[in-house]
Amino acid sequence: MKFELFDLERNQSLFENEVDYNLSESGVHPLKISEILTDDEQRELLNKNLYYGYTNGTPELRQRVADMYGDTFSIENVLITSGSAEANFLSIMTQLESGDEIIYMVPNYLQIYHLARSFGIIVKSLPLHQELGWQWDVDELKSIVTPKTKMIVVCNPNNPTGALMNPEVMDGVIEVARETGCWVLSDEVYRGAELDGVECRSFAGATDKTIVNAGLSKAYSLPGLRLGWTVGSETYINRAWSFHDFTVINVAYLSDWVASKILEYSRRRKILDRTKDHLNHNLNMLCDWAEHVPALTITRPEAAAITFAKLNIPMSSEEFVFNLRDNFSVLLTAGKWHGMEGFVRFGYGTPEEYVRSGLDRVSDFCKKY
Ligand SMILES: Cc1ncc(COP(=O)(O)O)c(C=O)c1O
Secondary structure, eight states: OOOOOOHHHHHHHHHTTTSSEEOOOOSOOOOOHHHHSOHHHHHHHHTOOOOOOOTTOOHHHHHHHHHTTOTTOOGGGEEEESHHHHHHHHHHHHHOOTTOEEEEEESSOOHHHHHHHHTTOEEEEEEOBGGGTSBOOHHHHHHHOOTTEEEEEEESSOTTTOOOOOHHHHHHHHHHHHHHTOEEEEEOTTTTOBTTSOOOOOOTTSSTTEEEEEESSSTTSOGGGOOEEEEOOHHHHHHHHHHHHHHTSSOOHHHHHHHHHHTSHHHHHHHHHHHHHHHHHHHHHHHHHHTTOTTEEEOOOSBSSEEEEEEOSSOOHHHHHHHHHHHHOEEOEEGGGGTOTTEEEEEOOSOHHHHHHHHHHHHHHHHHO
16 A cells, blocks of 8 residues: 655654754653652552553543543543544544545644545645634635535644634534534644643534544643543444554553543643643743744744744745754754645743753754855
């Protein structure tokens, strides 16, 4: 089978551990086990037998996840996956076929974009508009929907802009999905990392054919657990679970156990409050820095440890990123890898001093070029 390269992940995989300053990460600096479990729990963890566990996730963890989406959700609506990446993979593999058409938000993470195209699915990219505060124009959405449209795919909060979808736009998407009977797939892995500390509205339950994918890698600062989930109707969950038998069988038992502890409401709030404080602090620093860098314009994001900076110099996003990487050992991601030229993405979730030192090198680079 021929498949497209996932430029964003490929470039990160190759260089994120080689550069002095990796500002290509979109999550918050990872937590340690000792910071999230009590002493008793840490001892319990050391004495765990390493079972397979439940292939769809333990009932305890599925209940914690279901609770995050309100009373209408039960453990039957949740499948635990290996990161939200696997959740996205399962959603595409179980609901779409070659020749189907999907509408896809750009700029974006592009996992679903490349994957779907590799399987012969027609992907119609629909841009967010910066002048609308990185929102979709709902009329534009209505104009490109056809009877062949099987799914509308969104990322909210959005990667790479850090924008939140307006309630009116969300209502518009749901209306279009209801009228056409198509699926809505909402990647909400950045939900919980809002800068004002208020979790944004989820698409979960918006229609019978809505899928929400998320996980612990971003807002929860726990990418090393490789823990995600997919939420939807029981029929969808059973189908996704059947496909999950072929992918990873199940998530590591220890990750499932740790996640079920930390997703208890008050503990999960504590982690999200840490995220909010850290992001606000670093973002203020980043915005102050950007005022002295005419080569870039930064729009304040509303969520996530990322900002999509406009390039004010005649250089492509890849040229900027490759030159910066090779001459100043700082890694960013190129707008091109997110489906939109003319921008580069900064991740600012690492410790303050680390971000500051990386930004100093970006200043030196911008002065030189
Ligand atoms: C929008 C989006 N979805 C999914 C993923 C995959 O994350 P994970 O599998 O760690 O949950 C990422 C990673 O950057 C992302 O940005």
